[in-house]
Amino acid sequence: MKNKSLLFMLIALLSVGLFLAACSSGDDSEPNDDAGSDDEEATSGDPVEGGDIVAAMYSAPDHQFNPIFNTSSYDSNILDLTHESLIKQDENLGFIPSLAKDWEFNEDNSELTYFLNEGVKWHDGEEFTADDVVFTFTALADPGYVAAGGIRTNFVDTLVGYDDYVNEKTDEFTGVEKIDDYTVKFIFEVPNVKALADTSFNIIPEHVFADVNMADMPSHSASIDGGEVIGTGPFQLSQYQEGEQYVLTRHDDYWQGKPNLDSVTWRVIDEAVMAGMLENEEIHLLNRPGGVPAADVPSIEQMSHITMIEAQDLGYQYMAFKFNHGPNNSLTDPTTWIPNEKVQDAELRQAILYALKRQDYVTGLLHGSGEVLTAPFPSASWANNTEAIGEFDYSPDKAEEILDAAGYEDVDGDGFRENPDGEKFTLNLDYPTGNEVREKVAPIIKENLEAVGISVNLNSPRDASAHFELIEENDTDIDLYLAGWSLASTDPDPSAIFYSTAGLNYPRYTDERFDALLDEAVDPELAFDQDYRKDKYTEWGQYFTEVLPIIPLFSDNINYAYNNKLQGITFKSHQILDDAHKWTWSE
């Protein structure tokens, strides 16, 4: 993709040159005209009534507009404007009211009660009530939900009675309870410090789906068709041309006030023509995933009618060590694991950390649009505490020093270090295709490590399906691999990735202290206090940098861009589509 953009710029330059050459031979009498009109464009006029804006994304949605079945972030671009959850997040990722105006926990934090806003109308004019909330969460717990295509059970599996309900031992889901039309209570099996995060899920209308079989729900017209998809958000999906355009029109009865804009149209465009379309105002807003590619940032900064805003993405890329091998039929059972002797030395992992020129990956490959990570919390997350954890700058000398001290020395004089037993030592590095920057980093990592004498066998990249199937397995000869996570904004708990017995603990790293700290950070007695949690994650982060089960490489920034005539966007690092009813267009 980036090659394409580059080529595009070359063509653009060439053609502009031709045009200028053609122009200059013509009329020279008004040399300052261009500059004058530019200035006029830069100042935006007065907001007008209505307005239709075009927002752009690089890939077509999967076309599943039922939030309980949606998995694609492209579809989320649409759902974020059409649907709402009980609570949402502010720019510091704290929770603020949305469909619920307030909430409270009971004495022992096992029950969370929401008080809903009254007078909220669905797109079809029906009133939003506690029944819709109960219906949505009961649907997520439905015995047929996963078979129908759903994967969001993590929003209900901590609620009371989930196991009985999903296994059809009872007909009633007791985890969520309607108190009255505007009060709804969530009851947790054990007090859940992530209760707010786990209940912030887009609500779907009971009156539309009540009589629909779970198995038919994803293909029901209310999950797919324009005009049929019903939410409470400021805009409604009214029409679409599949794979090209999705027209969202104003919801006049929106509970926070009638939206200013008449419509927001999402267009799917190719990344290579994005800059041109922003420039000639065919598109007015560019959102994630993707945003402005780092290589295009300079050319878009030149456009006086476009504003760009850089925000950190919550995801990160990393290089992991495969600590344990073993049979593939017991992936998460540490008793069957066989240690991979090559990567057990913490000193070796430290040395590798110092040997990687991570800042160069950010400045060179991301054009500075990113950040080197120390612990696996991007700085946008409240759990991050880089000051306390410290940074680990590139230092090949330090790396060599550590390696020498640990006994990794080049005995046979071939330029590469042998292991402390004097045997040949080569690390196998595997990486996937699919993320262009990550693909470019892999050979540089090999170069960086060989510069300090660690021999690396870089395997050719596999496509994502093949790579991730392989690194999930234990029976491999992989020592190092590259991968990435894109984290939810709602809660920073990394247990799903790092806990010894977690399925996604692909490094198969096991460490009692590591697990204990992760447990303490969500301890129901103490962890309802966010400062306590932050301290625990700092402690975990400090320990993390000692043991280094993975080396976080970098976190991308995302560059949002919008036309200056579009005003009133609420920028939050995780979301720019909140409060779209306040957006205005000026001529």
Next chain:
Amino acid sequence: MYKYIARRLLQFIPMLFIVTIVVFLLAYLAPGDAISGEPLDPNITPEMLEERREALGLNDPVYVQYANWLSRAVVGDFGQSYHYVGRSVSELISSRILNTIYLSTFALFVTIVVALPIGIYAARKPYSLVDYGASTFAFLGLATPNFFAALLGIYVFSFGLGWFPSQGSVSSVGLEGIALFTDKIRHLILPGLTLGLASTAIYMRYMRTEMLEVMGSDFIRTAKAKGLGPRPVLYKHTLRNALIPIITLLGFEFGTLLSGAVITEQVFNYPGIGTLFLTAIQNRDYNVIMAINLILAVAILVGNLLADIFYAVVDPRIRYD
């Protein structure tokens, strides 16, 4: 003739059967499945994915999966997409196949209308200005990567001159009648020309070479010697013979018509079968892969059958009994 066609059509059945087995096996043998792929969201656990896999029947033995697929496919049910939750394969294909047909037909039309006459002219007047010009164009066309031509076209004709739209197959949703038709045509021109460019270049060269070769053969000399005028020699004797290999090629081209054009579709965001097929392969969306393959196999078989029939039309000596 009709007997011949009927026999050929019957031969399709075992061939298609073999094609489906081979494709199914290849798709199955590729590492990963519809559920694997980069797990980006840590909230979706491997246990959950295993449950999905079980629900989709991906854990069944390959012959069970194939039998399930076949028993549905013979009655025209291509099943549900594994990747696009809630969408059936026929829905996905039908929403894109018309775009692909428009685009490839347009490109083929451009190819035939431009390449054949110029090829013939260049052969009639070899080493003339037109011949050199055509050759230069052909080499340029062949040497230009598709996406480069596409971006050049977008920059000049869309952003620069504003003649044609740069993205999509329509400019807004909800157009009808004549307005929709002209809008579709406007959106077709840039991607159609881009796609037609490379094949125009190829066919122009083929046509010229074939014509020159036939012109040098004995029966043309005989025709000239018996006093036939230059026009009948050219159109009755030379052209008909020169067209035979071209028709063979066009027969295959008809098959690839439906396979779409990934790069052109992507750069112009003209959603067609090509990009659907590519993402289906990346996602191991077996049902979609199988359905598209089946369509392609049928198209290629039909294309070749048509070519065989056209041989008889162009060259009366060829007969099928």
